[in-house]
Amino acid sequence: MxxxxxxxxxxxxxxxxxxxxxxxxxxxxxxxxxxxxxxxxxxxxxxxxxxxxxxxxxxxxxxxxxxxxxxxxxxxLGPLEPGWDKLLSDRSRPLRPRLQDFYQTYTDAIFTRKWLRIYLYSGLKGLDINRWYVGMVKDKILTRIIRECRHEAGLAVSKPSAAELELAWVFHGGIFYYGVRKYIYDAPVLEDKAQMISDALDIFLAGFERIAENAADRRRAPVKVAG
Amino acid sequence: MxxxxxxxxxxxxxxxxxxxxxxxxxxxxxxxxxxxxxxxxxxxxxxxxxxxxxxxxxxxxxxxxxxxxxxxxxxxLGPLEPGWDKLLSDRSRPLRPRLQDFYQTYTDAIFTRKWLRIYLYSGLKGLDINRWYVGMVKDKILTRIIRECRHEAGLAVSKPSAAELELAWVFHGGIFYYGVRKYIYDAPVLEDKAQMISDALDIFLAGFERIAENAADRRRAPVKVAG
DNA sequence: ATCTCTGGTGATCACTCGATAAACTGGCTC
DNA sequence: GAGCCAGTTTATCGAGTGATCACCAGAGAT
CATH class of the missing domain: 1.10.10.60 (Homeodomain-like)
Incomplete structure (x- = not known):
């Protein structure tokens, strides 16, 4: 004093x-x-x-x-981590825990009120940077996921088809929308995010497997086109 | 003249x-x-x-x-159609075409640039009417879907658990996000909306079935909690 | 033809917005 | 201590905002 x-x-x-x-x-x-x-x-x-x-x-x-x-x-650019592609493509680990880990860390990064709201506002403005981000998700995440899924199912790993990409988008979007509900709508969600991801993965992987089987069947014995 | x-x-x-x-x-x-x-x-x-x-x-x-x-x-209120709940709960038809039809007409109603943008703007403002709409989706659509899925899988039809509701939300959100990508982000999407819905349903239903089996197994022979 | 009722306009107010220019101030070097 | 300079403030501009008022005009009733 x-x-x-x-x-x-x-x-x-x-x-x-x-x-x-x-x-x-x-x-x-x-x-x-x-x-x-x-x-x-x-x-x-x-x-x-x-x-x-x-x-x-x-x-x-x-x-x-x-x-x-x-x-x-x-x-x-802040939450963008360079290790994500490695995490997804590391075939020394089974695919499921790879995906679980990836979506755990990815959602840890972007599921904040600030990030999601800025993201949606920029999306509504139709800015280039938003388009860039969407393209990045497609190239760095979704095509990689499809590729790994095809590999796991014993299918040839080529460029993912448009339908497969859409499948991945719907899956990804479902998880993303969890964040929207929680942080944009302030709606009550299942608190355990890890379980949500796990359940979504169960469904997606089981479903993809079935689709892949059908695709393989169709390749062996093509059915006639509906008409 | x-x-x-x-x-x-x-x-x-x-x-x-x-x-x-x-x-x-x-x-x-x-x-x-x-x-x-x-x-x-x-x-x-x-x-x-x-x-x-x-x-x-x-x-x-x-x-x-x-x-x-x-x-x-x-x-x-405009696109809200009163026949939706009937469409979902009509057990005289198999569940899958019911769901396909419902999501076809539902997305026909809301997948417009106007609707989706107004919806997101109102969501960002946190208005009551948005909360009301989200609650409506939950009560009138998702709980009904879960109920029908449980019925189809031969499970007891009770109040859906929080995890099941979340499952339905992720599925629903995945489809919803298709509209967001197309009409908000102006991103290229699989043009055939019906196929997107069909594929999403394939995955969801196949996945739900597997989950339901596991749940039934667990009820018969509870596994120890991971620890 | 005149009256009246009502859809529509012109002028304007108080306020907020993004942006600019000039003045001030506190810590730094010489 | 003088002087500079970067960080900050005061005052203000012009454009655009939501809103209000008095007024106008045209179709229908009398």
Whole structure:
């Protein structure tokens, strides 16, 4: 109490951050704001969240749109982990636990209120980055899953057919929609996410196996086209 | 050209609609506008779509919020068909074609750009009507599906367990997400919707059967809990 | 032909939005 | 301590928002 302390006096209002820190803080709080309010959220509301004034934003971003782009970059690229493809394709392990592990970590990464809401808002705006992400899911996840499933079923591993890809999308979308229900709709869901994934996998793998058998049968003895 | 025509001269600017027609037109075009722009879409842009001036809106709706509520009512209640529960529960037909028919007509009703976008926007706003709709899907569709599946599998038909409901949600969400990919993300999807539904059903039913068998096994000879 | 009722318009208010320019300030070097 | 400089604020602009008011106009009844 008595010392006049040349050390920082625990200033009531933290100000004068370094440029990098301030810029980063803008992106962080903007993500929160836009996740809740959509990208119509105001720059003044954002500044209030940081405890600064609104024009300060324009020292760090030329326009609100640039800030939004930065938010996209961080949200989309942030949780992206490079080990996922390895996890899916590692044939030294049985396929089922591979898929279980993958969807466990994948949903751990994206099942947050912030991520899902930003994702849907960007999807509704039809932005390129959203298209890019969807393509990434298809190429890096779904085609890989199909390939592994075909391998497991003893089928030739070629490019997945459109129908197979759709199958994988429906499966993937079913799991994804769990997150939407929980974090967007705030609807009650089965609390045990791991069980949900496990059950979804049971159904998908059992179903895929049956389909694969049928496909194999059809290849051996093609049935006539309905008509 | 020469006749002074007391008949309506095919007026260039249609004006002076009846109150009911004008009000209805406001809701229709507002649905289009809000589907594209979100509910931030402006009242002036709306009026422009009708070819009238903006203050006219306030002859028919006390506020923009009331207009939005009317949009919700029409969008959510419009495609709701009362025959759905009958379709699902009609045990004179095999379960699979029942489900195929149901999802065919259900997705015919809601897989439009307008419906899906309005639905997601309202979901992001966390409105009561969205919660109501989700509850309706659960009660009127999913529990019924589970009940019929249990009946088909020769299991006792009681209240569906939380895990079973989740199963149905994942299945339903997978199909729903097809619409999201097609109409929200504008992503390429398997064009044949009926086949997508058919394949999803194949997988779901085959999977459910297997799960049901396991559940029956477990009831006969309970396995020890993993530990 | 005139009156009246009602669908529709023009002008405008108070407010919020994104963005800009100029002034201020606190810590740093010389 | 003088002076600079980067981080921050104050004041403000122009455009766009939802909403209100007084007014207009045209078809139907008398």
């Amino acid at each position: 008595s010392r006049k302390t040349p050390v920082k006096p625990a200033r009531a209002k933290q100000k004068r951050l370094s440029a990098d820190d301030r810029r980063s803080e803008f992106v962080t709080r903007a993500t929160e704001l836009f996740a809740e309010e959509g990208f119509g959220g105001g720059t003044r509301a954002l500044a209030r969240k940081l405890g600064v004034t609104q024009p300060l934003l324009y020292r760090y971003f030329p326009s609100k749109d640039d800030l939004i782009k930065e938010v996209y970059r961080r949200v989309y | 020469s006749r002074k025509t007391p008949v309506k001269p095919a007026r260039a600017k249609q004006k002076r609609l009846s109150a009911d027609d004008r009000r209805s037109e406001f809701v229709t075009r507002a649905t289009e506008l809000f589907a594209e722009e979100g509910f931030g879409g402006g009242t002036r842009a709306l009026a422009r779509k009708l070819g009238v001036t903006q203050p006219l809106l306030y002859r028919y709706f006390p506020s923009k919020d009331d207009l939005i509520k009317e949009v919700y009512r029409r969008v959510y």
